[in-house]
Amino acid sequence: MSDTDTIQPVNPVLAYLRQDRLPHIWCPGCGIGSTVNCFARALTESKLDLDKVAVVSGIGCTGRVAGYMNLDSFHTTHGRAIPFATGLKLGNPDLKVVVYSGDGDLFAIGGNHFVHAARRNMDLMVVCINNGTYGMTGGQVAPTTPLGATASTMPYGNFEPSFNLPFLAEACGAVYVARWTVFHVRQVIRSMKEALGKKGFCFIEILAPCPTLYSRRNKLGDGVDQVKYYKERSVIKDGADAREAGLTFQGDIVCGKFVDRERPTWLDAMNRHYSSVIQDYQGEGHAED
């Protein structure tokens, strides 16, 4: 049977991708692509007008997501996805702006931007693919590399404590915080859909295997072995205290939705404030009505 004999149905995710740019560059067993399936499904379920959704990435293997999505998308410089997205959102308040980037990009070079966008409750959805390393540049230690894991720049094992990203996001002021792994495709879809429909700074961390540079160096097998580890050691605790969600090398992974609260966004706070102190203030973007 050849392709021309029958009309075959098409994988629904392909409509969301720039097919001229495929196949993608990700390694066999890399988890990033699985999260893209979830994102596509969440977009379908959210029923958002796709002309009003933009994706912004920094640099890294995860940063390639922006270039593959068939949406208005921006592949910015390393660490600067959040400031770029902030400008995009404030200049076009009707857009739903999604930042999709790696743990190194968002929390090493870009850490300061993350902290302040969360503090200001900038209306952004931030998806962090956490593979515990700098994938694109050769497996260097990241602020998320678990204690004791080996990296190209930590050949005797990492001695730096790592960030607990959900706790960091909550402490800085994020209104929505969830963590899942690539094993939890259904839950990732649900969280992405919730964040797509929510105003304010929403943060979703997704643990994903980097078989080429993290698993191999740490003798953890292939990508699928790491996803099996996620399956075995994940503990779903919705509403858990994010302080308890720190990660250890191949230890338990607390997953779930940790935070879902309301705070005025930066734009709403600005409009409210200026309306109260400036006579005849016209308001910018989505003034509160």
Next chain:
Amino acid sequence: MSETPAPKGKGTVFVRVEVCKGCSYCIDFCPAKCLAFSKEFNAKGYHYPVLAKPEACVGCDMCGLYCPDFAIFGIRVKDLEKAKTK
């Protein structure tokens, strides 16, 4: 596309053999455990999934959600005709 035999269960899968990288996500996490690796290699040298137990497939598309290479997806037989005419 692989040759997908006429569905025997409630669902079936479609595989783009040449983009598969043989990661095994679909095979390991199919809830019905109905996929297995092919004996053959694709042009890149990977074994790819085949529907080893077609009667067990429910068309849930978990394989499609897991596949990092967009190489496989599952569909319910009752949705198949609709999808073909789209």
